[in-house]
Amino acid sequence: MIEAFLREAARICGGAHVVAGAAIEPRYLEPARYAPGRAAALLRPASTAELAQLLPLAGRHGLRLVPQGAHTGLVRAATPEDAARDVLLATERLREVFELDPLDRTLRVSAGYRLAEINERLAPHGLMLPIDLSADPSVGGMLAHNTGGTRMLRYGDVRANTLALTVVLAEGQVLRLGRGLQKGNAALPLQQLFIGSSGSLGVIAEATFKLARCPRQQAVALVAPSSVAAVMPLYQRLMDELGSLVSACEGISRPAFEAALACGGGERARWFGGELPEYALLIELSSELPAEQLDLQALLQRWLEAEFGERVADAVLGADAACWALRHHISEGLRARGKVVGFDVALPRRHFMAFRAAGRAWLAEEFAPAELADFGHLGDGGMHFNLVWPKGAPPLDEARLRAGVYALVRRFEGSFSAEHGIGPQLQASYRQLSEAALLDWSGRLQRLFDPAARLGLTDWGPAAQ
Amino acid sequence: MIEAFLREAARICGGAHVVAGAAIEPRYLEPARYAPGRAAALLRPASTAELAQLLPLAGRHGLRLVPQGAHTGLVRAATPEDAARDVLLATERLREVFELDPLDRTLRVSAGYRLAEINERLAPHGLMLPIDLSADPSVGGMLAHNTGGTRMLRYGDVRANTLALTVVLAEGQVLRLGRGLQKGNAALPLQQLFIGSSGSLGVIAEATFKLARCPRQQAVALVAPSSVAAVMPLYQRLMDELGSLVSACEGISRPAFEAALACGGGERARWFGGELPEYALLIELSSELPAEQLDLQALLQRWLEAEFGERVADAVLGADAACWALRHHISEGLRARGKVVGFDVALPRRHFMAFRAAGRAWLAEEFAPAELADFGHLGDGGMHFNLVWPKGAPPLDEARLRAGVYALVRRFEGSFSAEHGIGPQLQASYRQLSEAALLDWSGRLQRLFDPAARLGLTDWGPAAQ
Numbered sequence: 043m044i045e046a047f048l049r050e051a052a053r054i055c056g057g058a059h060v061v062a063g064a065a066i067e068p069r070y071l072e073p074a075r076y077a078p079g080r081a082a083a084l085l086r087p088a089s090t091a092e093l094a095q096l097l098p099l100a101g102r103h104g105l106r107l108v109p110q111g112a113h114t115g116l117v118r119a120a121t122p123e124d125a126a127r128d129v130l131l132a133t134e135r136l137r138e139v140f141e142l143d144p145l146d147r148t149l150r151v152s153a154g155y156r157l158a159e160i161n162e163r164l165a166p167h168g169l170m171l172p173i174d175l176s177a178d179p180s181v182g183g184m185l186a187h188n189t190g191g192t193r194m195l196r197y198g199d200v201r202a203n204t205l206a207l208t209v210v211l212a213e214g215q216v217l218r219l220g221r222g223l224q225k226g227n228a229a230l231p232l233q234q235l236f237i238g239s240s241g242s243l244g245v246i247a248e249a250t251f252k253l254a255r256c257p258r259q260q261a262v263a264l265v266a267p268s269s270v271a272a273v274m275p276l277y278q279r280l281m282d283e284l285g286s287l288v289s290a291c292e293g294i295s296r297p298a299f300e301a302a303l304a305c306g307g308g309e310r311a312r313w314f315g316g317e318l319p320e321y322a323l324l325i326e327l328s329s330e331l332p333a334e335q336l337d338l339q340a341l342l343q344r345w346l347e348a349e350f351g352e353r354v355a356d357a358v359l360g361a362d363a364a365c366w367a368l369r370h371h372i373s374e375g376l377r378a379r380g381k382v383v384g385f386d387v388a389l390p391r392r393h394f395m396a397f398r399a400a401g402r403a404w405l406a407e408e409f410a411p412a413e414l415a416d417f418g419h420l421g422d423g424g425m426h427f428n429l430v431w432p433k434g435a436p437p438l439d440e441a442r443l444r445a446g447v448y449a450l451v452r453r454f455e456g457s458f459s460a461e462h463g464i465g466p467q468l469q470a471s472y473r474q475l476s477e478a479a480l481l482d483w484s485g486r487l488q489r490l491f492d493p494a495a496r497l498g499l500t501d502w503g504p505a506a507q
Numbered sequence: 508m509i510e511a512f513l514r515e516a517a518r519i520c521g522g523a524h525v526v527a528g529a530a531i532e533p534r535y536l537e538p539a540r541y542a543p544g545r546a547a548a549l550l551r552p553a554s555t556a557e558l559a560q561l562l563p564l565a566g567r568h569g570l571r572l573v574p575q576g577a578h579t580g581l582v583r584a585a586t587p588e589d590a591a592r593d594v595l596l597a598t599e600r601l602r603e604v605f606e607l608d609p610l611d612r613t614l615r616v617s618a619g620y621r622l623a624e625i626n627e628r629l630a631p632h633g634l635m636l637p638i639d640l641s642a643d644p645s646v647g648g649m650l651a652h653n654t655g656g657t658r659m660l661r662y663g664d665v666r667a668n669t670l671a672l673t674v675v676l677a678e679g680q681v682l683r684l685g686r687g688l689q690k691g692n693a694a695l696p697l698q699q700l701f702i703g704s705s706g707s708l709g710v711i712a713e714a715t716f717k718l719a720r721c722p723r724q725q726a727v728a729l730v731a732p733s734s735v736a737a738v739m740p741l742y743q744r745l746m747d748e749l750g751s752l753v754s755a756c757e758g759i760s761r762p763a764f765e766a767a768l769a770c771g772g773g774e775r776a777r778w779f780g781g782e783l784p785e786y787a788l789l790i791e792l793s794s795e796l797p798a799e800q801l802d803l804q805a806l807l808q809r810w811l812e813a814e815f816g817e818r819v820a821d822a823v824l825g826a827d828a829a830c831w832a833l834r835h836h837i838s839e840g841l842r843a844r845g846k847v848v849g850f851d852v853a854l855p856r857r858h859f860m861a862f863r864a865a866g867r868a869w870l871a872e873e874f875a876p877a878e879l880a881d882f883g884h885l886g887d888g889g890m891h892f893n894l895v896w897p898k899g900a901p902p903l904d905e906a907r908l909r910a911g912v913y914a915l916v917r918r919f920e921g922s923f924s925a926e927h928g929i930g931p932q933l934q935a936s937y938r939q940l941s942e943a944a945l946l947d948w949s950g951r952l953q954r955l956f957d958p959a960a961r962l963g964l965t966d967w968g969p970a971a972q
Contacts, residue, residue: 143855143857144743145739145743145856145857146855146856146857146888147746148855168747187692188692188696190690194689194690195689198663198667199690201696202663202667211948215944215947215948216944217944217945217948218942218944218945219945221920221921221922222855222920223853223854223855223888223921223922223925224659224660224853224856224887224888224889225655225659225664225853225884225887225888225889225922225925225926226853226922226924226925227652227653227703227922227924227925227926227927227928227929228922228923228924228929228933228937228940228941229929229937229941229945229949229967230700230703230704230949230952230953230967231653231666231699231700231702231703232700232945232948232949232952234696234699234700234702235695235696235697235699235700237696237699238692238695238696239695243695255746255747255750255751274610278610281612281720282633282720282795283795283796284795284796285720285795286720286751286794286795286796287796329751330747330748330749330750330751331748331749331752335801335806336800336801341800388688388689388690388691389688390608390611390613390687390688391610391611391689392608392610392611419690422689422690423611423688423689423690424689424690455686455687456686456688457686457688457690457691457692457693458693459691459692459693460688460690460691460692461690461692462692463692464692464693464694468693472693472694475693476693476694477683479680479681479682479683480682480683480684480694480697482680483676483680483682483697484694484695484697486955487695487697487952487955488695490951490952490955502694502695
């Protein structure tokens with residue numbers, strides 16, 4: 043049966059781009075943090091027109107399509123599971139369109155392009171797609187999870203930078219939603235539904251993004267607030283006084299700091315004389331003004347002096363690359379220490395530190411060997427509440443851990459998925475933690491677009507009766 | 508039959524807030540630009556709980572509910588039409604919630620609050636909801652049309668400032684969508700559907716907005732580019748060099764300028780020695796930095812000197828109130844000259860001036876007595892392509908005019924509704940100008956949420972067969 047499907051698919055996108063299950067290269071099946079998946083076949087279409095034929099074809103054969111961009115996601119939404127029924131739909135060859143409009147500062151681009159390549163091509167024009175991540179996702183993947191990243195505080199999430207989408211629906215209709223305009227309210231905003239839908243509802247073929255001017259200067263400081271209690275008031279004053287210049291404000295707990303240092307993140311002695319604070323902040327200012335008009339480094343220095351007074355040594359200024367290298371070595375550093383269990387949560391800023399304290403206390407009581415090494419996007423309330431389960435410790439009851447952490451998140455009015463989206467990894471938590479009315483209407487909406495459940499691995503509805 | 512409905516409604520929201528058709532005060536039925544409407548009754552609920560009972564009640568009685576906020580919209584979406592069947596649902600008493608969180612910079616607020624009151628209450632905290640309009644709409648109305656306004660360039664539209672919504676559906680379910688978090692991707696983004704839905708799909712009861720810091724200084728200039736062709740290049744350099752400080756960039760054509768001057772917009776002689784340019788730009792910079800750190804007035808002055816050289820008299824700097832008064836007198840000035848026919852369109856910036864030239868030429872040929880007096884939000888591509896049909900001219904064929912303008916908008920890849928939304932006023936144009944697939948899926952979506960067509964006056968689907 044699958045053979046008939048493969049033959050027909052090959053007629054649509056060429057034999058070289060239709061691969062039977064056993065012959066799929068491992069990179070398509072091996073996600074970043076989890077066990078490998080399985081698929082009946084791999085398709086690599088090159089155009090919207092091919093997508094429009096492949097989607098109904100898969101439906102007629104009773105197969106489920108799993109769209110996959112760069113396979114950098116962290117919720118297993120792009121890793122097929124079922125060797126008999128799942129067909130992997132790789133979007134990497136969707137590269138039909140790359141249309142830059144420098145006056146409008148917009149980019150119309152096919153779903154298969156990746157973030158780094160886009161920004162390389164935009165740099166000569168002084169423009170950028172202002173999403174900043176350690177990973178290098180595709181356009182489609184970023185849209186599917188509404189990615190945030192370290193500069194969301196200034197530039198917003200992917201949704202805030204998306205002006206239009208082209209999607210292909212399960213039955214093959216092509217919907218062109220929105221235009222490449224900065225504004226326009228001449229239709230229901232259907233495009234918004236597909237942003238953050240984790241590859242369900244439809245396959246994103248193309249997007250039009252709003253671009254930002256690359257900054258002409260930046261200033262970075264790593265600061266050590268006098269205590270955890272001092273962090274949020276410091277952040278509030280920063281935003282009140284320099285807010286529109288702040289392009290990132292990242293939080294780093296001491297264990298995360300230690301882990302990064304132990305793993306290539308730089309020399310300990312250069313940071314605060316080697317006395318690491320319980321919680322550090324990485325602050326970045328950016329501007330398109332040249333330093334002659336506004337000297338960011340001097341401005342940040344004056345602000346730090348006013349804030350820290352005699353303790354100004356508790357701030358390290360002017361080490362942009364070193365600060366960011368430290369930040370970007372955290373994940374690797376944690377992996378070197380044991381099994382990492384990651385929680386990508388968001389909190390109201392007013393509860394951020396209280397949640398952290400409660401989580402720490404709860405872990406100490408219930409999961410004693412665990413080491414909390416949180417870090418993340420403090421400025422927008424995002425927290426990677428990550429912990430290390432040391433090598434050699436007894437087996438971890440991950441389900442109980444997860445339930446406990448999410449109960450705390452709920453108590454502090456947070457979100458159990460800040461920017462990684464929902465996929466099989468969070469499917470059960472999603473059902474447990476969401477209100478019945480939301481599940482009900484989300485399920486109805488999904489069935490409207492995909493009545494036979496042919497797209498993606500996420501089920502937005504309530505559990506089947 | 509309506510009597511039974513009124514009795515039951517009075518039990519829900521109190522007799523004083525249920526009014527039979529003939530007794531409705533004129534302000535509820537008289538929209539800004541159009542003929543008065545008619546309604547079978549007026550309801551003024553005070554809470555989400557009352558809404559949840561009223562919506563299904565109206566459905567059981569076969570009535571259609573027309574939500575109305577401050578009744579400032581320009582597409583007749585809030586003016587009921589049918590004296591037998593339409594029930595006006597005024598949201599002005601929905602004032603249950605006004606919860607400011609200064610650390611998170613969020614405001615949870617009921618739909619009945621109006622923009623001016625919100626910003627008055629936020630000002631002492633140095634915060635604002637950064638939507639800037641001549642009108643004073645309600646929270647619900649702004650959301651229903653995804654309002655833009657003069658500072659959208661800097662702060663985005665209403666959607667960009669909305670974190671969460673509470674909506675009541677036709678059958679009475681209350682959906683709480685999103686949280687007051689800066690980020691969160693733990694559900695399908697259903698709330699996005701209701702923003703810009705013109706009062707259909709559901710009734711918005713409450714919203715949580717992201718707030719902005721009020722600026723500590725502003726600098727405003729009115730400038731006269733040497734020609735229409737010079738306008739967009741000037742804008743591009745402005746954004747390239749000072750972009751993140753620009754909070755408004757408005758365009759004013761000479762006829763619009765003349766009209767404003769004739770109607771209280773200020774003295775002619777103070778502007779460019781009385782020699783009005785064919786097209787003027789109003790530029791505003793804002794910052795939360797104090798002038799000691801960055802002097803916006805000096806910065807703008809230097810930029811104008813570099814741009815205009817010896818012709819620097821073609822820029823009027825430091826007359827903030829006068830510049831904005833001029834801008835805000837345009838609409839009134841046009842009304843004094845004759846019948847105003849307004850088109851709220853948006854263009855890609857690259858086609859903005861070409862569209863304007865083509866529109867002007869077409870009007871001169873086909874509608875000779877018409878005077879084009881366009882103005883608007885040049886920075887975000889928004890153009891109020893407004894024309895005056897002089898008093899005493901022969902009757903205007905408005906349908907032919909509208910069709911011709913929209914054909915041009917389409918030729919230049921624009922939107923026929925930039926920020927006023929769709930309502931009965933644009934219903935026919937919406938059907939004519941939208942792609943069949945978009946109409947089809949929008950109609951399906953509307954029927955999902957409102958199967959019996961009980962909510963609002965906009966039909967998002969294709970014409971009935």
